[in-house]
Amino acid sequence: MKKIVLIIVLAVFGTLSSNAQITKVDQEVFGMDCAPCAYGLERGLNEMEGIEKVRVSLNDGKAYLDLTTNNSLSLKQIQEEVKENGFSAKNAEVVLEGQLVKEDNTLKIRVNNEEYYFTSNTEQSLVNSLQPGKVKVRGIVQDEEDGQVTNKWKIKITEVL
Template identity: 50%
Template sequence: MGKVKKIQEEVRNNGFSAKNAEVTIVGQLVKNENAWQVNVNGETFIVSSDTPSEIVKSLNTGKIKLKVFVKDKEDNHLNGTWDIRIVEVLKS
């Protein structure tokens, strides 16, 4: 089970919400059918369309470190794939 899924389940079990959690992720940035995604330890983070265009234009494939908002999912949709809005590309 992926780390974000574990966190989401712990949050749910303790009566809290993880909506719009801001986190730093390090992973492999790839472009898949015109969509950017970051692969991190078996989990997939899909870059959402509300990521600022200047950030999207600056993306390049390869290892990357990002500050992102992880979008909330309903508990019955926890599948290891997450939508993210990139806040900042960090130096790795």
């Protein structure tokens, strides 16, 4: 009986610690040209479940988002919220925790229902330092046209965390 309880406890905690998620997003925003615009975007992003802290900078043209632990937000959802507020979402610097997998000789990181494919300009030393399984990385996600945002992204890994 004790072994069964131990197995259940390990399975539950193992599942909780292996959650894939985005933990931080610095999203470039195109089209903000006034303080009320920035405030409206900040208010809209703050209403999203899974957002812990938002700061929108008109001067930087960016939205800085810290996400809650164990959130299920996707970059697509964040960019759709930016678009719903009347702006275009451009490149984003993100911190991801996800599963590194290799399929068809291609490396990608799976985070919730999204896949992040490495760009060719990612330093090979960073790629070589990654092992299949759970990884945490910082990188720049390339801009996609607003009407063509999917759950597949190109990312330049800048740091393995």
